[in-house]
Amino acid sequence: MSTIAAGTPARADVIGVAAPLSGSSSLLGQQLRNGAEAAAKAMTDRPITLEVQDDLCTAEGGATAARHFVEMKADFVIGFLCTDAINAAMPFLSQAGIPVVTPGVRTNSLTDNREKTGWPIYRIAPRDDAEEQAVAGLLLPLWRDTLFAIVDDGTIYGRNLAESFRSAAEATGLKPTFVDTFRPQLENQIGLVGRLKRAGATHVFVGGDREDVAIMGRDAQQLDYDLTLAGGEALRAATVNTLPAVGTLMIAPPDWSTEATTETLLQLRTAGIEPEGYVMPGYAAVEIAAKAIADAAAKGKSARSILDTEDFSTAIGTIRFNEQGDLAANPYRLYRFDGSQFVGLDP
Known part of the structure; x- marks a missing residue:
């Protein structure tokens, strides 16, 4: 003691x-x-x-x-x-x-x-489900008039996050232009990025980790493909080899x-x-x-x-706490990568 x-x-x-x-x-x-x-x-x-x-x-x-x-x-x-x-x-x-x-x-x-x-x-x-709720609540209003795609890395975390976003989108009458599961931890994602480009997607939500999202952003730039990528809290991990592309969006709690x-x-x-x-x-x-x-x-x-x-x-x-004892307001926020770090965007 x-x-x-x-x-x-x-x-x-x-x-x-x-x-x-x-x-x-x-x-x-x-x-x-x-x-x-x-x-x-x-x-x-x-x-x-x-x-x-x-x-x-x-x-x-x-x-x-x-x-x-x-x-x-x-x-x-x-x-x-x-x-x-x-x-x-x-x-x-x-x-x-x-x-x-x-x-x-x-x-x-x-x-x-x-x-x-x-x-x-x-x-x-x-809560465990706060991330899923925030992804839908923050991205769908921004992407309502875009051609967006949803991909995941096949892990439980990535698939659940992607599927919850897909369900929320379809519940509001929005349908992704492309949905796929990719193989993670590859040296490049040229094949996936090429398929996204052919599908006409301008925005992509990725249920996956930081390195894979960063590689997708790098490969899109190599193909001269203007693509906005977004992911969840996993993007806050340290960089392994590749920095995320400028403009990559992250939905995560504040970094206190x-x-x-x-x-x-x-x-x-x-x-x-x-x-x-x-x-x-x-x-x-x-x-x-x-x-x-x-x-x-x-x-x-x-x-x-x-x-x-x-x-x-x-x-x-x-x-402030709600009647269940949870936070009354979802703490997850939207961040944008500026080339060196994720910066919070005003609500």
């Missing part, structure tokens, strides 16, 4: 932090912990004590962490990056009336079953290492913490927990009622 305090420990609010701090996910867990501790140190209005527990990214670890938080009479719990850990923890935390904010678990069922389980769980991570508030980024870097991965979500989760606890005390309400009804101003923007 690790405890860290911010301010004078008069009557500190106790916030539990559950994260995988050992094993293969320990790097991600440490990012979450770093963000949570930085947020606690930055808050001086009310003293905060963090109770940090290693949930091991397992059911057993999650249950053990939850029992510890109950014993410590935690006011709130943040964390959990693994489905098994949070599913095992929630029965204990729910029975104790301790609300939970998770910045990492995306599984739809976690909140879809809320009416049945009654679990007081809220998440600032996007660059898009969080300047003040918070400066605070973290001054403390020697790089705001990568789960650092900023961990920071925001503690901000939400602290406000929920404080507002509940001031207004004579439960922290859960505060979470259900109020907006939370955080280092990663204003957050």
Whole structure:
């Protein structure tokens, strides 16, 4: 167990932090912990004590962490990056009336079953289906009057993303001019690009990874083919060999290492913490927990009622939860590659 305090420990609010701090996910867990501790140190209005527990990214670890938080009479719990850990923890935390904010678990069922389980769980991570919804919601209005194609790399991720986009398009009366599955990880995609050109496609959604999309863009340029490519969150991966073509579109959540508030980024870097991965979500989760606890005390309400009804101003923007405990607004945004990086486009 690790405890860290911010301010004078008069009557500190106790916030539990559950994260995988050992094993293969320990790097991600440490990012979450770093963000949570930085947020606690930055808050001086009310003293905060963090109770940090290693949930091991397992059911057993999650249950053990939850029992510890109950014993410590935690006011709130943040964390959990693994489905098994949070599913095992929630029965204990729910029975104790301790609300939970998770910045990492995306599984739809976690909140879809809320009416049945009654679990007081809220998440600032996007749902599993948020990417599919955002692809359709952001691209279809832009591509309504274009000849667009849909291709995928045959993986579960790529095919599901492509098929959901196709279904959404056809539901609005739009039909792609070309649909295909391509072989990924080839040195070139000249054959595929040639077929797209012959089909007359001017825009293509690709259910696939960054390197394949980049190769398609390169090959289209070699064929003097004006083609706009778009893909999902996988395009945020590091470049392997080829940069995406200028104008390539990406649908992804914000990159908080660059898009969080300047003040918070400066605070973290001054403390020697790089705001990568789960650092900023961990920071925001503690901000939400602290406000929920404080507002509940001031207004004579439960922290859960505060979470259900109020907006939370955080280092990663204003957050509001819907009736299921999910984000009220889909966090995915549209980005455009400018030749060196993906830049967010105004809504």
